[in-house]
Amino acid sequence: MNAAQATIDLDDAEGLLAADREGLLRAASMGGAQVRAVAAALDEGALDSVLGDRPRTIIWVAGRGTAETAGTLLAATSGGSAAAPIVIAAEAPPWIGALDVLILAGDDPGDPALVGAAASGVRRGARVVVAAPYEGPLRDATAGRAAVIDPRLPVVGEFALCRYLAVGLAALQSADPRLSVDLAALADELDAEALRNSAGREVFTNPAKALVERMTRRRVVLAGDNVATLTLARHGCSVLLRVAQQVVAAAGLADALSALHVGAGSGFVDVGEALFHDEEIDGPIADRLRVLTLTLGAERAVVASRVAAFDDIDIVGAEDVPDLLESRPTSAVSPRAEQQLAVLRWRRFICGWYGDNWLKR
Numbered sequence: 380m381n382a383a384q385a386t387i388d389l390d391d392a393e394g395l396l397a398a399d400r401e402g403l404l405r406a407a408s409m410g411g412a413q414v415r416a417v418a419a420a421l422d423e424g425a426l427d428s429v430l431g432d433r434p435r436t437i438i439w440v441a442g443r444g445t446a447e448t449a450g451t452l453l454a455a456t457s458g459g460s461a462a463a464p465i466v467i468a469a470e471a472p473p474w475i476g477a478l479d480v481l482i483l484a485g486d487d488p489g490d491p492a493l494v495g496a497a498a499s500g501v502r503r504g505a506r507v508v509v510a511a512p513y514e515g516p517l518r519d520a521t522a523g524r525a526a527v528i529d530p531r532l533p534v535v536g537e538f539a540l541c542r543y544l545a546v547g548l549a550a551l552q553s554a555d556p557r558l559s560v561d562l563a564a565l566a567d568e569l570d571a572e573a574l575r576n577s578a579g580r581e582v583f584t585n586p587a588k589a590l591v592e593r594m595t596r597r598r599v600v601l602a603g604d605n606v607a608t609l610t611l612a613r614h615g616c617s618v619l620l621r622v623a624q625q626v627v628a629a630a631g632l633a634d635a636l637s638a639l640h641v642g643a644g645s646g647f648v649d650v651g652e653a654l655f656h657d658e659e660i661d662g663p664i665a666d667r668l669r670v671l672t673l674t675l676g677a678e679r680a681v682v683a684s685r686v687a688a689f690d691d692i693d694i695v696g697a698e699d700v701p702d703l704l705e706s707r708p709t710s711a712v713s714p715r716a717e718q719q720l721a722v723l724r725w726r727r728f729i730c731g732w733y734g735d736n737w738l739k740r
Contacts, residue, residue: 389588392578403622404578406534410541410721411570416531417545418562421553428526429506429553434463435478437554438505439547440496442469446484446510448614449543453551455607456716462555471496477504480554484510484543486530488517497521506554510546526550537621540614541569541721548717565718572722586699587726590671593693597669599625602692604632604682608673611720615673618724632685635670639689671695675719697722 389395396404420426439450447467454465463480466472470492475481481500483493488511497520500507507525511517528546530539548560574580576587583589601616603609612629619625630638670692674682679696686692697719 389591390581395578406538408573409532409534409538411566411568411573413530413532413534413539413542414545414562414566414569417528417542417549418566420528420531421549421562425528426508426526426549426553429480429508429550431506432478434480434506434554435476436466437461437463437480437482437551438466438468438472438475439482439484440468440471440493441484441543442490442492444486445537445540445614446486446543448610449540449547450482450484451610452544452607452717452720453547455605455610456720457548457551457558461551461558471499475500475503475505479505480508480550481505482508482510482547482550483517484546486511486539488512488515490517493517494520497525501525508546508550510543510550537618540724541565544717544721565715565721568718568722572726576726590695590726593669593671597667599627600635600638600668600670601627601629602632602635602670602672603629604672604674604678604685607716607720608675611723612673614724632672632682635672635692636685636689639668639670639691667691669693673723675716677716695723697726 399405439453441447441450450465450467454467458465471481479500481496483497483500485493487493490511493511494516497507497509497517501521501524507521509517509521509525509527509529511529513527513529528549530542532542534542545562545565548558548565549562552558552560576585580588582592601612603612609629609631616627616629619627668691670689672682672686672692672694674694674696676696676698679694682694686694
């Protein structure tokens with residue numbers, strides 16, 4: 380975010396919506412609808428062929444992009460509780476066989492990696508799940524011998540993370556009935572997050588707009604303290620680059636804390652200096668570093684204790700909702716990890732969208 384942004388009113392809903400010439404905000408708000416579409420396909424029996432004995436391994440094949448991110452998040456959040464190990468691969472491994480479940484995720488039915496993996500999985504008798512458009516070479520390679528959950532609501536790649544997560548969770552539940560997944564609850568939470576971050580909500584009740592204000596005139600680092608949150612941080616950086624044309628770094632929390640620790644002797648601005656700085660007298664102030672640490676509810680206390688001594692680091696969790704206009708029931712149990720990650724991903728996209736359209740005004 381640059382200095383010009385400081386003169387723009389984020390509470391100008393009409394101006395923000397007028398700047399959304401490509402309809403990105405509406406497309407992003409379809410996350411809940413995508414999850415419901417997957418739930419409907421599951422209810423219709425789309426994954427009945429996956430039911431059976433406990434698999435030896437669950438293999439997630441995705442070449443790149445959002446599909447690969449979704450697989451990594453699934454492995455990080457569900458790998459410890461799944462009945463079989465979750466393997467993330469760019470192509471079908473040579474040892475695949477009838478005891479395995481193969482999930483093919485992507486947005487290109489002509490992707491050679493997906494088509495080759497589909498052919499290998501079918502030939503070797505694996506239970507194949509297609510989470511991609513079922514047409515062209517991919518359909519020919521499986522010849523009707525795969526469970527298919529193709530996208531019913533077409534969206535571009537950066538908006539498809541929730542759909543991939545929903546398909547992965549549904550497939551895990553089908554392969555291991557002990558993993559109960561409430562896709563309806565996930566869809567409801569995504570819809571609620573879309574409402575909380577709508578252009579008409581003021582900054583003090585809007586988590587995404589609040590993030591934009593924290594990032595204004597700062598060099599920003601998105602940090603994570605485990606595989607899931609670090610993966611989401613990297614995905615957030617790609618979203619900010621693609622949507623808002625903003626370059627943001629992703630790092631492990633330990634690396635970010637180290638940078639803040641040595642920053643005082645490396646040109647970072649002191650808090651007191653920034654407080655009393657007058658740009659007309661002292662000239663432009665150097666951009667300070669702001670670290671946004673993505674965290675899950677279960678690890679929040681540990682992360683908070685690690686960052687307590689630093690002023691330029693904020694903890695960002697799915698449950699950080701300044702909802703003064705709503706009365707929400709409190710619960711001692713945090714939502715499932717994948718639900719928190721999906722909510723944080725949505726908030727990160729909307730933050731990037733607001734930042735981008737802030738610049739366009």
